[in-house]
Amino acid sequence: MPRREDIHKILLIGSGPIVIGQAAEFDYSGTQAARVLMQEGYEVVLVNSNPATIMTDPEVATTTYVEPLLPGPLEKIIERERPDALLATLGGQTALNLAKNLHENGVLERYAVELIGAKIDAIERGEDRDLFRETMLEAGLRVPRSAIAHTLQEGRAAVEEIGLPVIVRPAFTLGGAGGGVLYEMADLEKVIGRGLDASPISQILIDESVLGWGEFELEVMRDKTDNVVIVASIENLDPMGVHTGDSVCVAPQQTLPDRLYQQLRDQAIKVIRAIGVETGGSNVQFAVNPATEEIIVIEMNPRVSRSSALASKATGFPIAKIAARLAVGYTLQEISNDITRATPASFEPAIDYCVVKWPRFAFEKFPGAEQGLTTHMKSVGEAMAIGRTFRQAFGKALRSRELDAEPSFPEDTEELLARVAKAGPERFDHLLEALRRGHGIGQLNELTKIDPWFLRELQAVATEPEAAFSGERTFKSVDTCAAEFAASTPYFYSAWERPRPLGPGGVALPAHEVQRGDRPSVVILGSGPNRIGQGIEFDYCCVHAAQTVRESGRDAVMINCNPETVSTDYDTSDRLYFEPLTLEDVLGVCEVEKPEGVIVQFGGQTPLKLAAGLRGAGIPILGTTTDAIDLAEDRARFGPLLDELGYKAPPYAAARTPEEALQRAPEVGFPLLVRPSYVLGGRAMEIVYSVEGMQNYLERVGVIGSAGVSGKSPTIYLDRFLEDSVEVDVDALCDGDEVWIAGIMQHVEEAGIHSGDSACVLPPHSLGEEMLEEIRAHASGIAKALGVVGLLNVQFAIHAGEGLHVIEANPRASRTVPFVSKAIGLPVAKLACRIMLGEKIAQLGLPAAVATGHVCVKEAVLPFDRFAGTDVLLGPEMRSTGEVMGIARDFPTAFAKAQAAAGARLPSSGTVFLSVADRDKSAATAIATQIHDMGFTLLATRGTATALARMGIPAKAINKLSEGSPHVVEAIGAGEVDLVINTPVGTGARSDGYEIRAAAVAHRIPCITTMSGGIAAVRAIAAAAHGEPDVVSLQELYAESASVS
Amino acid sequence: MSRDAYVLLEDGTRFDGLACGADTHAVGEVVFTTSMSGYQEAMTDPSYAGQLIAFTYPQIGNYGVSESAMESSRIHARAAIMRAAVDYSDAPSADCGWLTWLEMHGIPAITDLDTRELVRHIRDEGAMRGGVFPGSMSEAQARDLIAAEPSMQGRDLAREVTPAQRFSVDGDRWQNVSRSDGSVFGGESVRIALLDTGVKMSIVGELTRRGAHVTHYPCTVSSDELLSSDADAFFLANGPGDPAALDYVVGTVRELVGKKPVYGICLGHQLLCRAVGLETYKLPFGHHGANHPVKDLATGLTEITSQNHGFAVLGPDGSGRIEGDEPVRWETDFGAAELSHVNLYDRTVEGLTLLDVQGGTIQYHPEAGPGPNDSLYLFDRFVNEIRNGR
Ligand SMILES: Nc1ncnc2c1ncn2[C@@H]1O[C@H](COP(=O)(O)OP(=O)(O)O)[C@@H](O)[C@H]1O
Ligand SMILES: Nc1ncnc2c1ncn2[C@@H]1O[C@H](COP(=O)(O)OP(=O)(O)O)[C@@H](O)[C@H]1O
């Protein structure tokens, strides 16, 4: 059946900010979908609050809205755009829940919008745990014995009936948020309560445990004529009990005999039919008891998922693209497999290699947080590796992780085995160590329930890691058909094989499957697994680099190992090499590509670390020289440079040893910001106020240092910490001579809150023209002094008394490049890439000043709810996983939009709890007055309350936790508080402030921890009182700006 | 301990690897299968007689071997060619380690060679003769052995795998065979005479689970003996080699058509087609895998199929490809025949129905083993037709 002619305009919903459980994979799927629908001639209206996405690039859709993914804004957009259909199956859980919501509140019906992909009842059958069970049982499939609970009482009853341990799974959440395993009755209230809180419909499923069974996933596609294919099977090395997102996985499945695998296949097909997903991709999860061959269905996602992205990258089968075509009426048979071109999409990929996926964790950023892996997801990113054998793939995956510090192992055997038994972020490193120390397969299988096949393979990896990589490196292609048909895929991976065989007449067969062609090529290094501090923003820049290189008539060659990204989509570049980002692997690619140059500026810190090595190997680096990079990164060289330029920078010192650090500290002067060298995302960075604080810091972090933060010697930097300073971020282009300022962003939170975690505003909302001029001058000065060719990011702190200070300069694409590009309507990364390819700024036709008739606010999204036990305070250490953007005519409205998009539901009425440090008391009274005038009830701790009373502001005093019941933590728990404003008095763990903030996060109440943040929030609340703000599309904005300038 | 070994093809291409399995050599036609699991089923499938199997999936032997995965009483393939073979016997479902099992059956195997390169070569040059040889054997000697091996074309391998005399199996021993749908079929029993050119146990299993009483006959059986039997229908099995070399079987089948319903699978499909006057031809490198999409023209549904054949039936217009999804017709010596299934990969004939006499054939393997179970419905069709006529 051909494409549907009865629909013309399709609304596509993205997945919003990157959060744990919902990452860049949905930019990949959404972008593919939008492109396909455009090619098919439909009008595409796209909504996503995340500016750091390719899908929100204005050319990807007909109309693009960067607006909060909430019913209000969505209804406004639907009202404005009148789409015929809504496609919600490519935007993760967020889009699916939103679609459900729009259906329930009648919006879809009111505006006659048809849900395509999955219909509402299919979504409900798939997502509502209760309905899902029923459906499975009707289909004659097995599910764990279980019960539904909506209250603690129901929960207790269920647990007693099923028997411990039980698995708690909240409905309609993503990445298992709020879920967990209940081992003993003592924890019943905690675990069940958390689950009920997490579920938007406070419904949880309490499951019989099948901990230790094998966990398998099948990726299924169905078209509307009921043809079904299985795209891939994925096996988790970690047995049931560790979330698939946190498990090390392999594709295809390795341990099931054909007969058993076919049973999974049959059941997966039954599931998608029973759930009734009309068209598109779904993911079905099974638990298999290898001994008894029992099969249990765990869940299915009636949408494209993280695993679908993995399956697409693992097989070359573009699930999202095809799902989009199916949604508009095509059948699998009518869609051709764009890899073989010869065959239709109605087939099942056969692969002749192994794929290993490895999760990337960030526990080090959340001190105090529980480190165990369980049924709710905690990883912040993943790396994928392709090898000819499992051992090769596993070895490459180990390399792809890019750990900051090599794991260290306990001498004591008991201790080691304990860490092997309990799943944690370094479980497999400990497992390999245990195998190295000669522990047997049987014993380790007992401890971990990991299938003996994997243990045996890992034994080989542990004892002779090099063996799998003997022979020659050869590049093979990912072709979906195990070489049965000739394929023209530009998608490659390195495999190690024996010296290549001799063909007829002793002629050697070609070493690689790469068809290089003779156009010059440029290699772009990606950013590897997503992690806090290095996320999708960098992938965004790499994709733009690839597009620019192609436009320049060269071949764009991408190297990356992150399956969740657009950069690893094989048609983003001319040739994709799915490889670890190590010097050795990159040089391997360069050998085949003989590139004109390598681009290291766009992938964050990962490629920068390789720059020197590449240059050493004689590979040209495009743009800013490696020496300039080092000049900026090495504080010992950068300091003097600033002095020469006559720019202020905070007094600082570099210490080689902890002793030296202690001795230099007073010289520099407290408060101090302390950190080790060469780190992204402010890892291990803290503010210390005294020698004791310093002592204590060194004890904790000095350790990390000696473990070798990114292999560097543990140099410790001391910077005078500038208190009460406004932080400013600048992104600029430089061609070596001329400089063009792309954007100046004023942070909402004061300096001391990591730039990645603080909200920022473009254009600045409270800086005078003189200051802006000085900032521009400094930025250009630095750019020229460094000899930047491409992008430069400079961070400043404006101290109340001492004026403008340079905090740091990064001669590379920064986290803010996508935000700036979206805000000013110019593709900054592309422009930078053109400069690196030899153009001059003068040739780029850039406007002297960027006209902005609107205000853009970027807000960070933090994962505290995933890391119970850690303090939710913001600081110089970056902790956010993603960002959103709010666009409006004025700052308060833009800020309100950004807050809403970030999930902080600012109240319009109710009770505000206020508790601030003494230094903030005066500022607090100002805020309090406004809050009071807006009709809120004020609740405050004694100190704050008296301070307010003195100013004649009525505030109800309430006990701190330490003052005993009835105290504020209880009030928050009881839902009596709608907004918390609490600035820290020191950061003593378990302090009152800590308990208050933790309670707020636990109960999903917005919690503001800085005065400046509080002020902005109050203005936003005032603005919100005027009702749902208008929505505006990027295309409209840019048309406007163009006419202004 | 690891001994060297190599694969040599008749065109002189050589791939070095490590010997495993039995310490001997083997020559024959080198073919590949893209199935990602089911190595044991493949090795014991009589259709692979005279062939060496190169597995495109690199990890072979992962879950060992087990009684329940036997497709016949012994190994018929002559050798296994693999990228990374293992001999673990502690897989939950394993009765024995994979390499140990090959050794016990005297089957040589080779691992640690670039199978993908080998497969790409065969794909481009076509299936060809070759062998697996111990490193100690000279290439000259190996070349002679290959030259001495007759080519597949015109080769009667069915005679080597067909049973010595007839024997019967009835439903019971199959009732407990677990299919994913778990169902066991009722209905009053039908008697099927099976022309055993090397049948897979899964085929017999699917028939008997549906209440059929199956009698296997040697492929040399006379049409008189078959016609005088009490069979309700005749079934032509899968099997090895070139259908063109089995004119004596074709002759026998010709006598059966029209008298009682005749069905065929794989080689059986080719034989029945030749018997009614259609032609077969050799495919460049055959179909060997478990992921080929085939369209059932009756329902319009696509099924993912298990495939293993080197020859195919020509379309009505005399070409190998059927363009379009229409149920095109042939004029056969027994009236019209209609295309029932077509391969969406290379548009080859995958099945047809005889319209004027009762009978139908399928080129691929609806019984799976190994492969997807999408096509089991065909056995319902067959058995019901036999029961109720058309
Ligand atoms: N009954 C169970 N017994 C043991 N582990 C389970 C059970 N149900 C789920 N799990 C584990 O919890 C993880 C998350 O559960 P799942 O239902 O997939 O939630 P999500 O929607 O987050 O994917 C699974 O990957 C699995 O490892
Ligand atoms: N001297 C300083 N005074 C006040 N705040 C600072 C100072 N130096 C750094 N910061 C804060 O720490 C954060 C991280 O420091 P930065 O040098 O940008 O490290 P990163 O490389 O992680 O971006 C900055 O965003 C800023 O908020």
Ligand SMILES: [Mg+2]
């Ligand atoms: Mg899941």
Ligand SMILES: [Mg+2]
């Ligand atoms: Mg910074």
